Amino acid sequence: MASQRPRILYPDAGPEPPYPLRMEGTVISGFGRGSKELGIPTANLPVDTTATPWIADAKSGVYFGWASLALPGSHADHPGNGGKIRPVTTTITAGAHEGSDAAAPAETAAKSETSDGLTSPPLVTTEISISTSTSSDAPSTTPPTNTPSTTQDPSTTTPSSTTPNRQYHIYPMVMSIGYNPFYKNSIRSAEVHVLHKFAADFYGVPMRLLILGFVREERDYSGLEALVEDINIDCDVARQSLARAAWTPREGVVVGGVGAGAVAGEAGSGTLDGGWLVRED
Numbered sequence: 528m529a530s531q532r533p534r535i536l537y538p539d540a541g542p543e544p545p546y547p548l549r550m551e552g553t554v555i556s557g558f559g560r561g562s563k564e565l566g567i568p569t570a571n572l573p574v575d576t577t578a579t580p581w582i583a584d585a586k587s588g589v590y591f592g593w594a595s596l597a598l599p600g601s602h603a604d605h606p607g608n609g610g611k612i613r614p615v616t617t618t619i620t621a622g623a624h625e626g627s628d629a630a631a632p633a634e635t636a637a638k639s640e641t642s643d644g645l646t647s648p649p650l651v652t653t654e655i656s657i658s659t660s661t662s663s664d665a666p667s668t669t670p671p672t673n674t675p676s677t678t679q680d681p682s683t684t685t686p687s688s689t690t691p692n693r694q695y696h697i698y699p700m701v702m703s704i705g706y707n708p709f710y711k712n713s714i715r716s717a718e719v720h721v722l723h724k725f726a727a728d729f730y731g732v733p734m735r736l737l738i739l740g741f742v743r744e745e746r747d748y749s750g751l752e753a754l755v756e757d758i759n760i761d762c763d764v765a766r767q768s769l770a771r772a773a774w775t776p777r778e779g780v781v782v783g784g785v786g787a788g789a790v791a792g793e794a795g796s797g798t799l800d801g802g803w804l805v806r807e808d
């Protein structure tokens with residue numbers, strides 16, 4: 528049963544070779560189904576085997592790790608945007624290896640919050656930063672497309688590719704690499720669900736990924752609800768697996784609060800080398 532899937536993967540000691548794997552690019556549009564059909568938006572990166580040679584041989588499936596985003600200062604979720612961001616105290620889960628059904632029921636999963644980690648049962652108290660926006664989902668302002676674009680989306684955000692000294696902020700993430708057998712895609716995609724509730728889209732924004740482990744193979748499903756249920760469990764697996772010191776970056780701002788004792792904005796909460804995620808271009 529899906530709910531019996533283990534929630535913590537890999538030893539506490541930290542990622543094992545070939546991880547961490549790195550990938551970076553600019554967020555492009557996909558098929559527009561993530562938000563609308565699944566209630567789980569996914570930020571797509573181009574699958575470019577020149578820029579990312581390892582991806583040619585990477586097993587299709589679900590992975591977890593950390594994403595960093597260089598959001599423009601004008602974006603509501605930019606951590607430096609003091610007017611829109613406030614610290615709150617919340618709780619997160621760690622330690623439930625199996626059996627605890629922390630996943631949202633399939634029928635409520637699409638509308639329940641899956642992207643900010645706030646619905647997990649409590650165990651570890653931490654402090655996180657969240658947007659004060661009351662937006663219940665992440666509506667895309669991008670027109671629907673029939674095929675995923677391979678170029679930068681005409682974004683509503685400020686293009687940051689020309690911005691010097693971009694500042695990256697770190698978020699936990701879960702991602703899919705593959706052909707989405709439920710949708711029978713013919714193009715291989717790399718799509719990241721960031722475990723944070725954003726008030727606005729971030730097409731065109733530079734994103735880096737530090738992939739720390741493999742969760743499961745991609746599957747076909749008899750219905751949308753079963754796919755959403757599994758993705759919600761993937762999110763739980765990522766949150767709980769990352770909530771250990773050796774899996775949490777010691778650098779930068781970790782937004783989302785899954786780190787071992789992590790306090791958003793406080794460096795040094797983990798022992799993982801996350802320098803690449805936040806280094807300036």
Ligand SMILES: Cc1cc2nc3c(=O)[nH]c(=O)nc-3n(C[C@H](O)[C@H](O)[C@H](O)COP(=O)(O)O)c2cc1C
Nearest residue numbers: 557558559560561569703707708709720745746761
């Ligand atoms: C964590 C995660 C796991 C996923 N697992 C599967 C899967 O097992 N099978 C599948 O067909 N699609 C899977 N997907 C992909 C979704 O079907 C995909 O996000 C959706 O088609 C939206 O695509 P779009 O961004 O192009 O609109 C997964 C996505 C994520 C983020």
Ligand SMILES: Nc1ncnc2c1ncn2[C@@H]1O[C@H](COP(=O)(O)OP(=O)(O)O)[C@@H](O)[C@H]1O
Nearest residue numbers: 556557558559561562569570665721728729730
């Ligand atoms: N938590 C999130 N994780 C990933 N993308 C998000 C999130 N919140 C908002 N977004 C935005 O939503 C977009 C993805 O929406 P989606 O409906 O999957 O469309 P697309 O098929 O174009 O990727 C991302 O490119 C990003 O701009």
